[in-house]
Amino acid sequence: MLLKLAWKNLWRNKVRSRTIILSIILGLTGGIFSVALFNGLTEQKLSNAIETQTAHIQIHKKKFLDDYDIRKSIHNHNLVSKTIKENPLVKGYVTRVVTTGMMTSASGGSGVQAFGVDPKEEKKVSKIYDRIIDGKYFEGIKKNPIVIGEKLAEKLDAKVRSKIVLNTQDKEGNIVGSAFRVVGIFKTNSSNFDEANVFVKKKDLWKLLKANGSIHEIAVVVEDEDLSDKVKEGFVSKLDSKLEIETWKEIQPELAVMSDFSERVYLFFIAIILIALGFGILNTMLMAIFERTKEIGVLMAVGMSKSKVFGMIILESTFLALIGATLGMILSITLISWTGSSGINLSAFQQGFESFGVGTIIYPQLSIGFYFQLMLMVILSAILFSIYPAFKALKLNPVEAIRSK
Amino acid sequence: MENSIIKIQGLKKVYNPDTIPVFALNGINLEIEEGEFIAIVGPSGSGKSTLLNMIGGLDSPSEGSVEIGGIKIDELDSKKLIDFRLKNIGFVFQDYSLLPVLTAKENVAFVMQLQGQADQKCNKRAEELLTAVGLQERMNNRPAKLSGGQQQRVAVARALASKPKFILADEPTANLDSKSTSDLLDIMLQLNKEEKITFIFSTHDQRVIDKARRVVWVVDGKIDKDERK
Known part of the structure; x- marks a missing residue:
């Protein structure tokens, strides 16, 4: 009975109810879409960083990251690899040789971090192979192939098959250099990353560094990003304490x-x-209560209890919120599904986005759980904000209310 | 009186008691028997509406007591008083005061639903009552689609819905034309005669006064004359 009365009361002033419902729809849709856009941006930056740069977990010898001294390699890396492999939460891992140096060409030079990788294995952890925009990922050039970022290529004026030189220090501290031929040019969403990182074959880097068999970095990808901390804890308890084990959050x-x-x-x-x-x-x-003062007085006079009057007001506002929130969420889900698959092209802000580490096409996204939480919060909010009007209705004196116009 | 359903003793209502006291009621003693058809008459400001509000438990006295069916309603707390009104008193207001969003039938059934009665039972009785007041053809109309007289007949049916001990009607014919007034009075008289429903009116309307079997004149908050016909 109360439900019926509250529902009918809702539509007695159609213009007002529709206006507030429309404002709830627009407010929620705008808010939800903004959250989804920002969430998409954040997720994109995170996944981009994890897929191309950090993986979920990295293992180095302690203090290696302080100075990238190649003598600080991981001892017994085969044993470490075995421990990693045994963890069922690990999706994949790779071992890398890492050094820093100067990449030069006839046109200029730039400081870089060079990774010696096993191209086939590397695909388990890094998606650089998927970001090649020119040339191929370690295919077509057999001797000293190198994969570089677009930004570095521009800086060095290098193209596919161009020869460029990597100068670095070998294991004995001697300055050494070797010519590499560009086999592929990649472009991630981070122009900073593209400028400062190059990939060569592990054996070529070992040869240059005179550090055959040295491993400086083990990158691990786990089944789910949220499991990173748990897997790390497992490694910490089993691996040598001289190793530094960090999740992407720490890196x-x-x-x-x-x-x-x-x-x-x-x-x-x-x-x-x-x-x-x-x-x-x-x-x-x-x-509504101001307009219906007399009517509420009559309801009280004929025997409607205060709890029922209170309930009627709360129900009316809950209906308002429920209709607005449901329609707002349907509109939001439609909008987010549409833009989430096609993406929103923000190429007008390309430079800024690339420095920030995200692409120019943003894919808004939100978890289903967020909608449920929001729906619950909208209803609670409607109830909370209707308590005052409901109390105001309860305080009406039936005699005075009935006399009112 | 042995069959009294309402006993009013020494009833006073004083507004602004600490500044300039205004005696809306100044010592009313009145007994009303079951089955009476009584008009409370008086000029504006005489206290007749206040007296009706006191009998209906809508206002509390400054002094004295109102006893209905052996219960002193001025001693009931707010919650019990609402429940008491729901079960014992039917109200008819001057401007009908029907819920505009409900149909005639829903308006009548609503009071029974407040009592917690089953929907089917409420609807059946609502139909019976609306038929009794001659509105069997307009049951599913909302108040806006009914004339003033028809709305007031719905209000009477609503007042009867909860099977109250008596019906309080505050100037029920004030907004009605002659024909509607006559129809309404006929229906109420018939209900009074056949169903033994007690009706208590406050009124200025001579047509109501003429039909009433007892007329109580209130002047300056006191009973000036109590006439039985």
Whole structure:
């Protein structure tokens, strides 16, 4: 009976109810889409960094990352690899030779970090092979092939098959250099990464560094990003304490901060949406009660209990919120599904996005759980903001209310 | 009186008691028997509406008591008083005060639903009552589609829905034309005669006064005359 009455009351002033419902739809859709866009941006930056740069977990000898001294290699890396392989949560891992040096061509030079990799194995962990925009990933050139980023290629004025030289220090501290031929040019979403990282074959780098068999880095990918910490803990308990085992959050703390920050931004957006929605409902219900003072007085006079009057007001605002939120979410899901598959092209901001480490096409995304949480919060917010109008209705004196116009 | 359903003793209502006291009611003693058809008459400001509000438990007295069916309603707390009104008193208001979003039948059934009765039972009784007041053809109309007289007949049916001990009607014919007033009075008189429903009116309307079997004149918050016909 209360449900029926509250529902019918909702539509007695159709214009007002439709206006508040429309404002809930637009407010929610705008808010949800902004959150999805920002979430898509953050996820893209994270996945890009994990897929091309950090993997989920990296293992180095302690203090290697302080100076990239190639003498700080991982001893017994075969044993370490065995331990990693035995962990069922590990999806894949690779061993790498790492050094820093100067990459030069006839046109100029640039400081780089060079990774000696096994091209076939590397595909298990890194998606650089998938980001090749010119040439091929270690195919077509047999002697000293090198894969470089687009930005570095521009800087060195190098093209596929161009010869460029890597100068570095060998294991004995001698300055050494070797010519490499560009076999492929990659482009990730981070122009900074593309400028400062090159990939060569492990054996070629060993030869240059006179460090045959040395491994400086083991990169691990786990089944799920959220399992990184758990897998790391497993490694820490089993592996040599002289090893430094870090998750992507520790390797690139700014990414972790961004991930945490994005969650706060969501909360901020949601808070704004809910407060705006709440005040809209508060205003609507106060007006409704003001207009229906006499009627509420009559209801009380004929025997409608205060709890039922209270319930009726709460139900009316809950209906308003429920309709607005449901339609808003349907619209949001449609919009996000559409843009999430086709992407939003923001190439007008290409330079800024690439320095930030994301592509120019953003794919908005949100988990289903977010919608459920938001729906629950919208309803709770509607109830919360209708408590005041409901109490105001309860305080009406039936005699005075009946006399009112 | 042995069959009294309402006993009012020394009833006073004073507004602004600490500044300039205004005596809306100033010592009313009245007993109303079951099955009476009684009009409370008086000029504006005489206290007749206040008296009706006191009998209906909508207002509390400054002094004295209102006893209905042996229960002093001025001693009931707010929750019990609402429940008491729901079970014992039917109200008819001057401007009908029907819920505009409900149909005539829903308006009548609503009071029974408040009592927690099953929907089917409520609907059946609502239909019976609307038929009794001559609105069998307009049951599914909303108040906006009914004339003033028809709306007031729905209000009477609503007041009867909960099978109350008596019906309080505050100037029920004030907004009605002669024909509607006559029809309404006929229906109420018939219900009074056949169903023994007690009706208590406050009114200015001579047509109602003429039909009433007992007329109580209230002047300056006191009973000036109590006339039985």
